[in-house]
Amino acid sequence: MDPLDRLRLFAGLVGCRSFAEAGRQMGVPRAQVSRAVQELELALSVRLVHRSTRAMHLTERGEAVAERAATILRHVDALQDVTAPADVPCGELRVAAPRNLGERAIVPILSAFAARYPDVRLRLTLRDRPVRLVEEGFDLAIRVVELEDSELIARRLLRCRVVLCASPGYLRRAGAPQAVADLAEHRCVVDTNYRMGSRWRFRSGATRRAVTVDPVLTCNSPEAVRRWLLDGHGVGFSNTIHIGDDLRAGRLVPVLPDSPVDARASVWAVTPSRRLVSAAVRALMAQLPGAIQARYPYDTTLEPPDPGQILV
Known part of the structure; x- marks a missing residue:
């Protein structure tokens, strides 16, 4: 097998585990x-992975080789530009992207x-967990997050609103919260992609409020959180990338619209480095x-319905 093919397959394994x-x-x-x-391990005289019937884990040397392999593959791919203008x-x-956003917009x-x-060979991976660009050999990743400081190069594509909401059915059964403190008595759904976790923070002008909720459902998948909210399991928040259509259609209703969630989310395009950026x-x-902005106009067109309508 060609050595570069070995490295590409190994890099793919690192990404998928x-x-x-x-x-x-x-x-x-x-x-x-x-x-x-196996051929790569034999050529390098090191064990790269621990194998079992249920899982695969990189060895310490495997982690180091994975990082070097990703660098080599980026350089090899960049060489293709030398023979073209x-x-x-x-x-x-x-390219890597979250599954929901990927299927609806990136595809x-x-x-x-x-x-x-037509001379570009696209390789798209849809995965809810963030990929490791350098180690897994990605050229670009789309992320919908509160982006933390990193050595990656990031460009904001779109700002999203983060909206606390629930289904009309849940609000009919449980009643609509009238104040932030009321949320402690409600069933709540938590998206763990937001750093605040179960300590929810809100703002109203210069006023900041917080409440600790006891979540009944918790997940790191925005699509799972959306599904649970639609099914009437409680109150939770997500961003307009994931729930904008549901808010516009009335399948989900904003809760406490006068006290917005103190959280931010944006769509980012992230690349490993400014060096060797291909055409x-x-x-x-x-x-x-x-x-992206043409496909998600929610932040300028979405108007929260009258809170008095949610109990009808």
């Missing part, structure tokens, strides 16, 4: 991924991008802001 999933995402049999890792996108472009955006730049990455980065 599963031989079967790595094979599925890279379009090869599971056995081929396993063979690539500097402003012509070509070669492989690996059609990349479809248009692929039609415009394909530059072209996609130029296209993303306008395309």
Whole structure:
């Protein structure tokens, strides 16, 4: 097997932490991924992974090799630009995005991008947990988060509103909270992607309030939180990327609209470094802001319904 193919399959395994999933995402049999890792271990004379029937874990040396492999693959991919004009996108472009946003927005955006730049080989991974760009060999990732400081290069594509809400059915049964303190008596759903956890903070002008809730359901998947809210399991908050359509349609209703959640969320495009940025990455980065904003106009068009209507 070609040494670069081994490195690519190993990098895919690092990202998925599963031989079967790595094979599925890279379009090869599971056995081929396993063979690539075995050949790489033999060539380097080190054990890279601990294997078991249920899980795969990188060894300490495996972690180091994964980081070096990602760097090598980025350099190899960047070399493809040398044989083409500097402003012509070509070669492989690996992109990661959250599943919900990816399926609804990134897939059609990349479809248009692929039609415009047929010499670019797109590799899209949809995954709710954030990918490790350098270690897993991604060129660009889309994130919907309160972005923490990091060494990554980030460009904001869209600001989102974070909205506390519930289904009309839940509010009919439990009553609508009239004050922040009332939330302590309600069933609550928590999205753990927000750092505040179960200590919810709110603001009204210069006034800040907080309440500790006892969540009945907790998850790190925004889509799961959305589903639980729609099913009437309680009160929770999410951003307009995930629940904008539901708010506009009345399937979810804002709660305590005069005391907004003290949280921020934005859609970011993140790249590992300013160095060796390919023409394909530059072209996609130029296209993303306008395309994302055109698909998510909620922050300028969404008007909270009259709170008095929610108990009808």
